[in-house]
Amino acid sequence: MFTGCGLDRAEAMRRALASDQGRAQVEAEFRALADQRGHTPQVIDQVWEMVAAFGAFGFCKAHGVAFAASTYQSAYLKRHHPAAFTAGIMAHDPGMYPRRVLLQDARRMGVPVLGLDVNASHTTWRVERIDQAGLIRWGLRPPLVDVTHLTDRDVDQLLTHRPVTDLADLLARTDLSREGLDDLILAGGLDTLTGGRAHRRSALLHAHAEDLARLAAHHRLTLAQSLHQLEEGAPVTVAGRRVSVQTPPTRSGARVVFAPLEDRTGLVDLALFGSAQQRSAAAVFAGGVLLARGRIRRAAPGALPTVDATEVRPLEHIVDRHGESE
Numbered sequence: 053m054f055t056g057c058g059l060d061r062a063e064a065m066r067r068a069l070a071s072d073q074g075r076a077q078v079e080a081e082f083r084a085l086a087d088q089r090g091h092t093p094q095v096i097d098q099v100w101e102m103v104a105a106f107g108a109f110g111f112c113k114a115h116g117v118a119f120a121a122s123t124y125q126s127a128y129l130k131r132h133h134p135a136a137f138t139a140g141i142m143a144h145d146p147g148m149y150p151r152r153v154l155l156q157d158a159r160r161m162g163v164p165v166l167g168l169d170v171n172a173s174h175t176t177w178r179v180e181r182i183d184q185a186g187l188i189r190w191g192l193r194p195p196l197v198d199v200t201h202l203t204d205r206d207v208d209q210l211l212t213h214r215p216v217t218d219l220a221d222l223l224a225r226t227d228l229s230r231e232g233l234d235d236l237i238l239a240g241g242l243d244t245l246t247g248g249r250a251h252r253r254s255a256l257l258h259a260h261a262e263d264l265a266r267l268a269a270h271h272r273l274t275l276a277q278s279l280h281q282l283e284e285g286a287p288v289t290v291a292g293r294r295v296s297v298q299t300p301p302t303r304s305g306a307r308v309v310f311a312p313l314e315d316r317t318g319l320v321d322l323a324l325f326g327s328a329q330q331r332s333a334a335a336v337f338a339g340g341v342l343l344a345r346g347r348i349r350r351a352a353p354g355a356l357p358t359v360d361a362t363e364v365r366p367l368e369h370i371v372d373r374h375g376e377s378e
Contacts, residue, residue: 345363
């Protein structure tokens, strides 16, 4: 109304305010149109000062109204229904904030963030009623679909065959992918059945016990507890779940890959040098249950044995989905 230009031209001028060149062009046009409408130079200066300041952050009224409405609705939900509000955000793209930040914000609002549970989690984030000594609270339960390697087929099996009573019952009722089962255990999905976080590693070994037993029969595996009986340089085949990886440099500048494996009897110290790293580093860093071939090495007579690996392969490359050895 101040310049008499139409809404379409006003919107184009508003957009042009975002750049220095555009602002200069808009100012010239704005002053000319305002002068034609009979406004005094003093009034034109005052109005232009407001328009120029607005250009640094302004947007059209419809855009502002839309943001205001969603902001008000979000603020209301967050204040009065924080668990449901957070569940909705977590179920969709949370935007610029990592999920851990959103969950920590929920905790600050007094919302309990519950653990993943094979018998309670569903396919999306859900609000769950919690009764603690007569005090009713609403907590957040994460979904099964957020477990990295758990496939849609795996999730369908879990939802169909639950509740399960323990790990053995789960293995008997389902045929989960190995990676999915591992991630489900590591994410705490079986904590209520296996005794909590401290027992996850034992649960992993138990989950692969049948495969490891089959490997032992076909590949003449040596268990960790028996390695001390072997002589220096003796060929050996071991298997277990990779515990960790370290790559310290040597004096020559080359790096050695150390990756202990855990079987049901203890730890196997595994080391990869030179060409073995080129062949097997990918499998070692990927983790999971591994089979390794190599030779016994001791730093000194009587020292604990290390297996200098010549080849390391993941379990799924050795035993197929149906459990048949190569």
